[in-house]
Amino acid sequence: MVPILECVPNFSVGRDMQVLEAIADHFRGKQGVKLLDYTADADHNRSVITAVGQPEALRDALVSAVGEAVKRIDLNCHTGQHPRIGAADVVPFIPIRGCTMAEADAIARQAAAEIARRYDLPCYLYERSATAAHRKNLADVRKGEFEGLPAKMQDPLWKPDFGPEHPHPTAGATVIGARAPLIAFNVNLNTSDVRIAKAIARRVRHSSGGYRSVKALGVLVEQGEVAQVTMNLTDYTDTAVYRAFEAVKMEAARYGVGVRNSELIGLIPMQAVADCAAYYLQMDSLNVDRILESGLEF
Amino acid sequence: MVPILECVPNFSVGRDMQVLEAIADHFRGKQGVKLLDYTADADHNRSVITAVGQPEALRDALVSAVGEAVKRIDLNCHTGQHPRIGAADVVPFIPIRGCTMAEADAIARQAAAEIARRYDLPCYLYERSATAAHRKNLADVRKGEFEGLPAKMQDPLWKPDFGPEHPHPTAGATVIGARAPLIAFNVNLNTSDVRIAKAIARRVRHSSGGYRSVKALGVLVEQGEVAQVTMNLTDYTDTAVYRAFEAVKMEAARYGVGVRNSELIGLIPMQAVADCAAYYLQMDSLNVDRILESGLEF
Numbered sequence: 001m002v003p004i005l006e007c008v009p010n011f012s013v014g015r016d017m018q019v020l021e022a023i024a025d026h027f028r029g030k031q032g033v034k035l036l037d038y039t040a041d042a043d044h045n046r047s048v049i050t051a052v053g054q055p056e057a058l059r060d061a062l063v064s065a066v067g068e069a070v071k072r073i074d075l076n077c078h079t080g081q082h083p084r085i086g087a088a089d090v091v092p093f094i095p096i097r098g099c100t101m102a103e104a105d106a107i108a109r110q111a112a113a114e115i116a117r118r119y120d121l122p123c124y125l126y127e128r129s130a131t132a133a134h135r136k137n138l139a140d141v142r143k144g145e146f147e148g149l150p151a152k153m154q155d156p157l158w159k160p161d162f163g164p165e166h167p168h169p170t171a172g173a174t175v176i177g178a179r180a181p182l183i184a185f186n187v188n189l190n191t192s193d194v195r196i197a198k199a200i201a202r203r204v205r206h207s208s209g210g211y212r213s214v215k216a217l218g219v220l221v222e223q224g225e226v227a228q229v230t231m232n233l234t235d236y237t238d239t240a241v242y243r244a245f246e247a248v249k250m251e252a253a254r255y256g257v258g259v260r261n262s263e264l265i266g267l268i269p270m271q272a273v274a275d276c277a278a279y280y281l282q283m284d285s286l287n288v289d290r291i292l293e294s295g296l297e298f
Numbered sequence: 299m300v301p302i303l304e305c306v307p308n309f310s311v312g313r314d315m316q317v318l319e320a321i322a323d324h325f326r327g328k329q330g331v332k333l334l335d336y337t338a339d340a341d342h343n344r345s346v347i348t349a350v351g352q353p354e355a356l357r358d359a360l361v362s363a364v365g366e367a368v369k370r371i372d373l374n375c376h377t378g379q380h381p382r383i384g385a386a387d388v389v390p391f392i393p394i395r396g397c398t399m400a401e402a403d404a405i406a407r408q409a410a411a412e413i414a415r416r417y418d419l420p421c422y423l424y425e426r427s428a429t430a431a432h433r434k435n436l437a438d439v440r441k442g443e444f445e446g447l448p449a450k451m452q453d454p455l456w457k458p459d460f461g462p463e464h465p466h467p468t469a470g471a472t473v474i475g476a477r478a479p480l481i482a483f484n485v486n487l488n489t490s491d492v493r494i495a496k497a498i499a500r501r502v503r504h505s506s507g508g509y510r511s512v513k514a515l516g517v518l519v520e521q522g523e524v525a526q527v528t529m530n531l532t533d534y535t536d537t538a539v540y541r542a543f544e545a546v547k548m549e550a551a552r553y554g555v556g557v558r559n560s561e562l563i564g565l566i567p568m569q570a571v572a573d574c575a576a577y578y579l580q581m582d583s584l585n586v587d588r589i590l591e592s593g594l595e596f
Binding site for chain 1: 304350394479483539540543557558559560561562564565566567568571572574575578579580581582583584588589590
């Protein structure tokens with residue numbers, strides 16, 4: 001079986017589609033690499049690319065895509081709601097099939113070393129690739145953002161893992177690492193009262209006492225009409241999708257509010273889908289070995 | 299994308315594992331063919347092989363496996379609870395990926411023609427390959443079983459599609475055809491009263507007024523301790539797994555009985571699993587394009 005990695009780089013461009021296309025092009029038409037998805041968010045002035053491929057081929061595509069971002073994006077003129085530290089802001093590598101976390105980590109380190117060497121860009125390793133506990137969490141690495149980098153990098157605690165000990169003048173720094181597959185999904189409520197979504201998020205997320213590996217926020221979407229609990233499951237083997245979903249439903253019932261629907265953002269591993277079906281159908285014998293790839297054409 | 303067919307032949311052998319192994323061997327070590335599963339049932343004196351592969355390679359493996367069954371199985375000395383018409387009793391071909399029902403049908407016809415020619419064995423086409431409405435349903439083709447074949451084959455309505463107009467002396471006849479993927483699953487109840495399982499089966503199955511493409515029976519399993527509704531979903535795009543499951547739950551509630559668990563027999567298409575997760579999570583955006591093949595090794 002050919003090993004498959006996923007790479008989901010986030011770039012600090014969300015309004016200039018020409019620049020995003022130029023970056024995405026580096027994942028196109030390459031042997032062993034497949035561009036699955038890319039989306040731009042104008043409010044956040046940020047975009048997310050989803051690509052999968054054979055580890056070395058995907059690494060090389062990513063390195064050249066980062067080069068494009070360094071050339072085209074100037075963080076000195078960048079505004080947006082989303083925190084960011086660099087033009088190629090964060091680059092996670094995720095093992096998908098026939099590939100261990102250690103192998104994903106090795107690819108992440110090779111990419112970081114090459115990016116630092118080729119573009120004179122400082123790189124930090126995070127998540128499963130972090131070289132110290134305080135560098136594991138993306139929010140901590142990114143704290144102070146692009147504007148705070150010159151001061152932050154003077155601190156020996158924040159010496160980069162690769163590259164110069166000062167920010168790139170226009171592209172800042174890049175955060176790279178291996179991590180478990182993350183599932184992003186939103187639960188929309190039958191209410192426009194965002195306070196309810198916020199209260200539910202507080203009870204479900206790990207940081208305020210909820211389920212492990214769950215991040216959650218309450219926000220208002222669809223022109224202020226729908227309160228939403230927006231979640232990241234950073235490890236679905238800790239907390240399954242159905243458990244997070246049912247926890248939101250249970251907390252919402254406390255306000256007499258129901259679930260309108262839920263949405264998946266990006267991709268989801270087959271095992272996570274099977275776990276949900278197995279739970280609701282009480283079907284212990286359902287596992288991925290019993291699932292036939294689909295795409296039936298009648 | 300390489301086209302993939304599934305073949306799930308049923309052989310009239312369930313007690314002699316040496317014979318079953320010899321038959322299964324024909325699906326082993328062949329380019330473009332993968333033996334996924336095989337199980338023998340002693341009560342039914344019957345076994346089911348599940349293999350997938352490239353259409354022509356799978357067809358050729360099946361033809362040689364049927365030859366093995368013709369050589370090794372004598373229906374004149376065969377007893378068992380399950381109705382059967384031949385040594386290689388029924389051979390469905392199911393399109394799995396990159397392959398239409400018409401292509402599966404063509405492969406089924408080629409296999410039937412070659413089996414008839416090579417082993418002098420009469421073959422009937424059924425399901426989507428049937429050449430007349432009265433031959434579509436397996437139960438109708440098999441009615442009268444091996445013992446009734448000499449008389450049945452005198453009727454012009456039951457002239458075989460390929461091969462001689464009389465049964466093979468030891469191997470009877472074989473029923474071959476293309477069909478949609480079938481999902482076999484059982485729902486075990488929190489009761490040992492089989493009358494309840496039978497009553498539920500009657501209300502759920504299509505033949506007595508229930509959901510379309512659902513076959514169901516009430517039986518007693520686990521040494522008479524558990525009443526079970528055993529189901530075949532012959533087209534999950536008509537009736538999804540979750541709908542059949544919830545229908546059983548709903549009818550069981552009428553007797554104050556709950557669901558103990560459910561079991562999957564054989565394989566299930568990924569789309570059918572995604573349909574269940576999408577229903578329970580109210581997640582319209584979940585579709586197979588968003589699902590990453592798994593097999594993560596951490």
